Amino acid sequence: MATERAQERRQFGHRARLALTPAQIRLIDAQAHAARTTWNLLHDWWTMLPKGRRTLAAADAAIRQARRDIDWLAALPAQAAQAVLKTYFQAWKNCWDGRAEAPNFKARFRTVMSVDVPQGRDLQIKRVHRRWGMVNIPKIGRVRFRWTKDLPIGKAASTDNKITGARLVKDALGWHIAFRVQTLATVPEPHTGPEVGIDAGVNIPLALSDGHHQDHGRPARLPDGTADRDKWLNLDEKARLLRLEQRAAHRKSFRKPGQKTSSRLKRTYDQIASLRATAKRRASDWQHQTTTHLARTYGVIVVEKLDIPNMVKSARGTIENPGKNVAQKSGLNRSISQEAWGRTVTMLTYKAARHGGTVHKVPAPGTSRRCSMCGFTTPGSRQSQAVFVCKNEGCGWSDNADHNAARNILHLYRMGHALVPAAGRAVARRPRGVKPATAR
16 A cells, blocks of 8 residues: 655746736836835834834834825835835845845836735736736736636645745736745655766756756857857847947946936837846746756756856956956856856755755765766866866776866766865765875
């Protein structure tokens, strides 16, 4: 008789695009500006008040008084204003726990416009078509959204499977709604798939130790050898982006110091941002499909522990000590940021857990210079970015450099050099009885 498997509560988000009328766009924009202003007023109130008087009840009273004194703050629903207060207090808790920096002032043009809908019962979601659904937004009304995923609504909703809330977010492509979904899922059985090491790169996005590399089919470099910063756009979109950037530079040249940006220049900036957002969506879609395939195929996935912020630092240097190859390093930094290695590892982590697999990290130093066949690091073995030829007299093994690094990453995990959190930082720990090997 088969035993019942355990279940666990899982929370995830689903984002869908809204189809709004111009009047609805103006209303949601007003709510977003009111939410940002509420945050700024709350931040000023918090910083000016003595520590002994900073309480949740006092902050709630201050928000209520501000909504009575400033009439246009009433465009934001009361529950959304309470969500701003909750988010602000949580930001300070994250700061005190060392997980984030202290909350700060939200500028008008550098802040993502968003509005929170904290209660799921206010949404009243209904599917009206194979491709469209309807959702109720407080003080806006019924709004259509793209139906791309089955949601727990109607008879499918229950205490354990439901939508607990949503957030309205605006980007360069328009307004979107991000649903907060809570489900009760069965704990997966341990994945019995093989182990694999993954080396993240620029020319080969994900090099696997078994040779099944994951490529997005877009060359990382132009015919002249320079990095392609717009590889996720087709030729027509690249030409249009170039025209828009030239137009923006031409219009910006007529703006005097201290003068406000013209409406035409803002519209050009919006068109450029729309193309950039399209490229980012294509890259994210490739990452989702690739990481899902890897999580379903492999039971143990090993990656490097990379310090990406340190890797993309500028090589410009100072006036006293100027840097070298600044332009080349700038292009490399742009390519690394475009690949979004950190987001790939994040997707692999939660998707592997859903399929019963695990993701481990190993130390990164030396994986690209050490030979995966003999285990020795010989100077000059990596002849170029893509070619590795071991200079050890007794070896001479050659292969793609990224494939060689992926084999080293997997070997580090098998030898017990996985990184585990200790004292707030990542350290290398080796199980008892396992000795470090210098050769395979």
